Amino acid sequence: xxxxxxxxxxxxxxxxxxxxxxAAVRAAETGARVGIVDENFAPGGQIWRSRPSEQExxxxxxxxxxxxxxxxxxxxxxxxxxxxxQPGVLLAEGLDDLRELSYRTLILATGARERxxxxxxxxxxxxxxxxxxQAMVKSGLPIRGKRVVVAGxxxxxxAVAAYLRKQGAEIPLICEQASWSRLTRFGRxxxxxxxxxxxxxxxxxxxxxxPFEANSWPVAAHGETHLEAVTISHxxxxxxxxxxxxxxxxxxxxxxxxxxxxxxxxxxxxVQVNEFQQTTMESxxxxxxxxxxxxxxxxxxxxQIAGLAAVDRNSEARxxxxxxxxxxxxxxxxxxxxxxxxxxxxxxxxxxxxCRCEDVPYSRLQEHTSWRAAKLHTRCGMGPxxxxxxxxxxxxxxxxxPDSVRPPVFPARVENLAALPVPEQPIAEVTGGLQ
Amino acid sequence: xxxxxxxxxxxxxxxxxxxxxxxxxxxxxxxxxVDRDVVGSGATAAGMGHxxxxxxxxxxxxxxxxxxxxxxxxxxxxxxxxEYEQAGTIWVAAxxxxxxxxxxxxxxxxxxxxxxxxxxxxxxxxxxxxxxxxLVGGLLVPEDGVLYPPCAARFLMNRAQxxxxxxxxxxxxxxxxxGRVRLSDGQEVAGEIVVNAAGSNAAELTPGIxxxxxxxxxxxxxxxxxxxxxxxxxxxxxxxxHSVAQDSVAFNVQPRRTGQILIGxxxxxxxxxxxxxxxxxxxxxxxAQEYMPELxxxxxxxxxxxxxxxxxxxxxxxxxxxxxxxxxLATGHEGLGITTSLGTARILLSQIMGSKPEIPVAPxxxxxxxxxxxxx
Amino acid sequence: xxxxxxxxxxGSQVAVPAGATxxxxxxxxxxxxxTSVTGEPRGPLCGMGIxxxxxxxxxxxxxxxxxxxxxxxxxxxxxxx
Numbered sequence: 001x002x003x004x005x006x007x008x009x010x011x012x013x014x015x016x017x018x019x020x021x022x023a024a025v026r027a028a029e030t031g032a033r034v035g036i037v038d039e040n041f042a043p044g045g046q047i048w049r050s051r052p053s054e055q056e057x058x059x060x061x062x063x064x065x066x067x068x069x070x071x072x073x074x075x076x077x078x079x080x081x082x083x084x085x086q087p088g089v090l091l092a093e094g095l096d097d098l099r100e101l102s103y104r105t106l107i108l109a110t111g112a113r114e115r116x117x118x119x120x121x122x123x124x125x126x127x128x129x130x131x132x133x134q135a136m137v138k139s140g141l142p143i144r145g146k147r148v149v150v151a152g153x154x155x156x157x158x159a160v161a162a163y164l165r166k167q168g169a170e171i172p173l174i175c176e177q178a179s180w181s182r183l184t185r186f187g188r189x190x191x192x193x194x195x196x197x198x199x200x201x202x203x204x205x206x207x208x209x210x211p212f213e214a215n216s217w218p219v220a221a222h223g224e225t226h227l228e229a230v231t232i233s234h235x236x237x238x239x240x241x242x243x244x245x246x247x248x249x250x251x252x253x254x255x256x257x258x259x260x261x262x263x264x265x266x267x268x269x270x271v272q273v274n275e276f277q278q279t280t281m282e283s284x285x286x287x288x289x290x291x292x293x294x295x296x297x298x299x300x301x302x303x304q305i306a307g308l309a310a311v312d313r314n315s316e317a318r319x320x321x322x323x324x325x326x327x328x329x330x331x332x333x334x335x336x337x338x339x340x341x342x343x344x345x346x347x348x349x350x351x352x353x354x355c356r357c358e359d360v361p362y363s364r365l366q367e368h369t370s371w372r373a374a375k376l377h378t379r380c381g382m383g384p385x386x387x388x389x390x391x392x393x394x395x396x397x398x399x400x401x402p403d404s405v406r407p408p409v410f411p412a413r414v415e416n417l418a419a420l421p422v423p424e425q426p427i428a429e430v431t432g433g434l435q
Numbered sequence: 436x437x438x439x440x441x442x443x444x445x446x447x448x449x450x451x452x453x454x455x456x457x458x459x460x461x462x463x464x465x466x467x468x469v470d471r472d473v474v475g476s477g478a479t480a481a482g483m484g485h486x487x488x489x490x491x492x493x494x495x496x497x498x499x500x501x502x503x504x505x506x507x508x509x510x511x512x513x514x515x516x517x518e519y520e521q522a523g524t525i526w527v528a529a530x531x532x533x534x535x536x537x538x539x540x541x542x543x544x545x546x547x548x549x550x551x552x553x554x555x556x557x558x559x560x561x562x563x564x565x566x567x568x569x570l571v572g573g574l575l576v577p578e579d580g581v582l583y584p585p586c587a588a589r590f591l592m593n594r595a596q597x598x599x600x601x602x603x604x605x606x607x608x609x610x611x612x613x614g615r616v617r618l619s620d621g622q623e624v625a626g627e628i629v630v631n632a633a634g635s636n637a638a639e640l641t642p643g644i645x646x647x648x649x650x651x652x653x654x655x656x657x658x659x660x661x662x663x664x665x666x667x668x669x670x671x672x673x674x675x676x677h678s679v680a681q682d683s684v685a686f687n688v689q690p691r692r693t694g695q696i697l698i699g700x701x702x703x704x705x706x707x708x709x710x711x712x713x714x715x716x717x718x719x720x721x722x723a724q725e726y727m728p729e730l731x732x733x734x735x736x737x738x739x740x741x742x743x744x745x746x747x748x749x750x751x752x753x754x755x756x757x758x759x760x761x762x763x764l765a766t767g768h769e770g771l772g773i774t775t776s777l778g779t780a781r782i783l784l785s786q787i788m789g790s791k792p793e794i795p796v797a798p799x800x801x802x803x804x805x806x807x808x809x810x811x
Numbered sequence: 812x813x814x815x816x817x818x819x820x821x822g823s824q825v826a827v828p829a830g831a832t833x834x835x836x837x838x839x840x841x842x843x844x845x846t847s848v849t850g851e852p853r854g855p856l857c858g859m860g861i862x863x864x865x866x867x868x869x870x871x872x873x874x875x876x877x878x879x880x881x882x883x884x885x886x887x888x889x890x891x892x
Contacts (some may be wrong), residue, residue, distance in 0.1 A: 125854030135858030140831025415731035
């Protein structure tokens, strides 16, 4: 095991997306010793993920990247935090190593993941998340000339469609499950924000000519060994579209597992923080999507507040409060606009798998009255994804509340679970037989 | 038939409570099972699910052997999700002293009709290629098995319900008295007889019985089919001072039908919180890697803890509860609850019915401990 | 740095853009990353390392999350059964 420092980090940031980068930069610029740990190949998280061949960034992303590079932050990529064996120490696993990371103050910027809902055929290869397919293309997947149906809900669909189209994909349709009235209200809201208008116009340009339907969702994906077509419901009518990929995600859910493991309280599924982004654990802050899905501007603002507060620059942090409040209004608007309609609960047939790790079909889950009972008796949620895919789905389908979180928060190698970053304890007594 | 709503109220829908409900309902008794959580959610959910014969004492052997036969009889009725596999057990000897124990065990089992085969170092390597080199041999007990306990408990509970038993879940029992139990919402459930099958919490309901919590840790890996074929247990305890009151770990791994490897085991005294203890986990996994080095690079998907119900003499409490006239105990099964659940139900039933039990019940009677109280 | 990297997927050679992940290589080869517990072919879903559908056998190591592994010349990749 590699210990990354003789000295603990003053501030350790978990997650190298916009919130994490902003937090680390602001803290480091005050002279603190700061580290970022992220499991991807390079910082940027999901929204600022770069292609291997090109460096495509928005101006904002480039600005922050430059600042990060100049800030002296220690960036540890390709390492995934899975456990806190003792207070002030995190363990992170790489492909072939283990890191012990000590800190005085922690900032959790663990981002969000897509919500997946089951429908017949959703387990076919080439049915992917919306952000998921974008990430794959950025990881080298050729998409030129391929037909991609984009479906689900959320502003991510538009961003993904525009991006894929720019890479040469053909987009027969974007299916958004929200209603036109909600979308129109959202559009009007965006018009009040200059930044959003500019983004919106760019997006509109990128989406020119791509059919967009509201009140629309996938009903079934078809194919033998991989996706060949998808049936879409729109206004009560169904139609099949031949396609190579179905990029389908139903908005985002926050990655709160590490926060919960460390004892932070949550409310409504999000990490509770005070005005300085401090959680209910004194030395732990949280910024970005885990405190509320709100997009990149909110993440950057919250990240900066957390970074400054973590090094006791509270008055500087305060100067960002107003911007945060503005961005939080956007977050609330997102919640309202893209909430899931009840028809989506009926997409799964009895045989449709809900837990993909353990292949548990809808019919087997129906008999249970709680997540806990379902988990125990069907093993739904006991697979390697630890309920990250099926959990949000069953929450929506059955109103089940999730379990408590135990280490490891991600699967980790057995040898790494056995890491003990304290002076060697004598091996405990060995005792007899089966216990 | 009495005036109470039920003939038997069983507290606890774990494997023992479910087995009792099934056996009693089969006899036509009016049964209700009460549990504060879901079926099979206590130690039943946390344990390894092995079906083994054990010979720490003649009484332990009698009960485990009897129960194992009952499981084998039940096997054809078990649904697929119970995942019953007759994987067998190999007791692993690391040196000559442990090998002598292998011989003793074999003789013990042979005299009592339990199939057991001694393996030398080569045969051990053949049987389990992923054990480290340098082990001396082992004892293969082919009739031992493994299953998935929550589904086994559910099967027994479902069958009990088909036979007329009632089930009240989400109902915490706060008090057991003669002829009734009180729930946390104030409701009472009346029965001619009450059975305390509340596992590691049993002493809260019938104070004075000697049940202590023995915490254990387990780790389960992703699927590695073919890596492990038998349950493996070490005989290393012979080396230690074998104090009953010390925290300890032992090498104990089990293949699940899914191909996942279950890694144990640990035992702690006086630890009441359910959080993972890093020191125990570390020691347990290091011990396991000593016997099977390749475990180290496997992906561990989950870690959890559980509480066994332990008694001072390592035998369960099955029979009338001292100090009561109509309360019975079916608890204290420590690490053998799954195995002995079926036997427990039968011998408890025979005591209630006044019929002849299939094995002598004296060693398991709760009243055996009363003598100790007298001395105290 | 070369523009392309050649890896083997289920016995056949596949040329992928430099910097591509193993998951992408399997998608380009049209092969599933893994077979589910009931025998279904599966490919990457989330693209960000949390769904575990992209687990493949990479250079003999099972359960490798292929979306988090960069292709290297000569890598041997197989569908994880």
